Amino acid sequence: MSLLALSNVTIRYGRLTAVRNVAFSLAEGEILFITGPNGAGKSSLLRAIAGVTPPAGGRIDFAGQDITGRAPEDIARMGISMVPEGREVFGALTIEENLMLGTGMHARISGWRARAMTELEVIYDTFPILKDRRHSQAGLLSGGQQQMLVIGRALMTNPRLIAIDEPSLGLAPNIIDQVYDRLITLRTHRSLTLLIVEQSSTRAMMVGGRMILMRGGAVLLDGDARAMGQSEALQAAYFGYGDH
């Protein structure tokens, strides 16, 4: 059974249709990249999954339950953690406060505090730069550091699925390498499902996994990232060769 399943999802902003009739599913443990040019609807899709923008039509299922249009905090509690475009750190809060914020939803479970502290140590091990500056304001971090912070913050919520929107945006290539390295390592350690929006399909092909290409609000291609990279179909679809 798939962990996440979208069927016929349509998203509108006023009269503008950003996503039309999109369907795909994601199995537990998979890595799925969503790629495509600007305005393809990728971010809108992620926002709908996270509950920020309810879809105008269609249905989203997660772990067997219908999460279409539910509140973001409920969806977070069910195991989806979203890292939006532009990082969105809480600049006025410290790094540690940013990280601890997501643990509140587990407060009812006994022993959560101990578990949260263990998690924290794991995150600090993975991203040592965060540990060095744990009590300074998050707004003072560099772009790459902030990206690590928000990934760590998402992980602290103990999710089954992490959705990340444009992790590479505004980062230097070697930093992006580091970020992805850590992400993949973490994934293997805790059976995480990754859903990543990346404008650059090259990264997807480097990392491997499945890839979906969107353009103009629709899904055009869906297949293995590396295989798609070899074929011409990807270029044609991305840039719209042969469209009229």
Place this chain on the structure above:
Amino acid sequence: MATRISVARRTVMTPVILSLILLAFALLALAVGSKPFNQTIIDIFLRVILVVGLYIFIGNSGVISFGHIGFTCLGAYAAAWLTIPPMMKEISLPGLPGWLMAMQLPFGVAAGIAAAFAAVFALIFGRILMRLSGIAASIATFAMLAMINTVYSNWESVTAATSSVVGIPIVRTIWPYLIGAVLAIFVAWAHAISRTGLALRAARDEPTAAAASGIDIPRERLVAFTLSGAVMGLAGALFAHSIGVVTPDTFYLTLTFTSLSMLVVGGMGSLSGAVLGVVILSSLIQALRWLESGVQVGGSILSIPNGLQEIALGIVMIIILIFRPAGIMGNRELSWPMARHRKPGPSAD
């Protein structure tokens, strides 16, 4: 390409229709012939001037001003200073300068001067306030209202402080008020279709894009603020002549609340909405006043407690804001022919 004349021709039906509606009310008052009814219609016309004045600024700029009734106060007292017989002024307002004390002008001229007086203050205050962001500007206008109220409530020699200033010549015929209302409507229309009105609305909807297109937002706001100040001043002057008495608290929070609610219910972004809001809520207020004074039902008298009027108004306002925040008219205007096609929106891609 729409030229100024063709835009004017296309949209002039709106102020014309609104004026005709008001004319109908005036004729109704003549037909009914009773003094109280006449007064009710005068009240409606006064409110039209007020709310249209609010629309000129709030509707076009999107900035909520809580202070405009302050200009009404300025205009009302100015009219009082200019039209009360000098002998009465010597007794009740001894602090007035000699030349003002000796003056007694016909009410039409006085109204014009009062409007200009209010406009000058609007220009001065506006210069300062227009650089502020939306919310800060709104609170600043609140402060301005309070400032005017404080000054007028305490400057005994010039305004008789909180006592009523009496002796203002009362004008009972309905025509000056109708003319004032029609004037206000046409002024609002002319501003709305003018270059500055358009620029201001552009800034209201997309401030960043407007600024990037070279629109000087503070300046356009100032124009609207000053113009609306003049209209509010006119309303104040006519108000003074409708009851012959002014006090500072008449032009404070309650009137602000009433006029704002009429604008909101009718539709903040619409001139027709302003007028419509006045008509609808005035009817509601009248009905509630009637109930407050007790009405015969069967053998007993049914009456509602005092204060329910404002509560009802408040509740209506909140309900409209929840379900139809753009008001009854939204952004549309009454027009003829009625079918105005909206341009198709961005095509679904």
Place this chain on the structure above:
Amino acid sequence: MSGMLQIVFDALSLGSLYALGALGIALIFGVMRLVNFAHGDVIAFSVFALLWPSVDAVALVFAGNLPWFLLIPFVLAMGAGLSVLSELVVFRRFRRASPATMMIASFALGFVIRYFLLMLFSSRPKSISLLPTLSQPIEVLGARIPLLQVITIGVTIAVLIGLTAFLKRTRFGLEMRAAAENFTMARMLGVRANRVIMGAFALSGALAAAIGLILVAQTGTVDIQMGGAVMLMAFIATVIGGLGSLPGAVLAGFLLGAASVVMQVLLPVDARPFRDAFVYGAVILVLIWRPQGLLTARGTKERV
């Protein structure tokens, strides 16, 4: 020297009232971008809750006869309760509305509350004797300062310390701070939006009630307009302090209190009734100099 001390205490105690008011506004503005114009009426309501409805000039007290340790929590609860109720019934429907719409709605709500009180109590101010021992002066460094002033300042400081501790040390406080900075992101991390907002309203309402208590103890009267003067200054303080900044609101509140008292002293006797007008004028000058306020909070400028 004792004259100076008196002025200092006057300024601090007036500033405390304004600071508390501004804090109540800033708390709600932080999480909801709402300037709550109904706040002044919550002040009045909290204290009127002590009385039986009547139109008499002397208040018929029912709960007001309670001993202080029950009376104060009662009033605070009334304030918090009305505030939370207004969120549940009214403001919740405006979550996606523009700040302007919310502002007008709160203005309307304020009127509804005020005229509800008017219906029950009439607009005549009522005299009420509440905690009369507090108006007695005490000796502080050679000056006679009303005990109430000292308590006002003390209470305000305690509130400020308590609130800071609450915001910085508790989980709920952390969630409120996060929600104030970026509401949507906080929700994506599991922060319950409704709970945080209700918390802000409850705190704000309790602060309003505290102001009401102080005003009643100070003046010995209750009047449906009683919250108005303080709240106008509080709104102005919020703007000068920088919308959304809690420390800014508090700082500006104290500055306005100081300015008011200083003006009172410096102005010639004839001009004294116009003191408030001068303060508003000074405020407008400050706004020319720094339209964005003294301390700006993040997130108030539109992102392009």
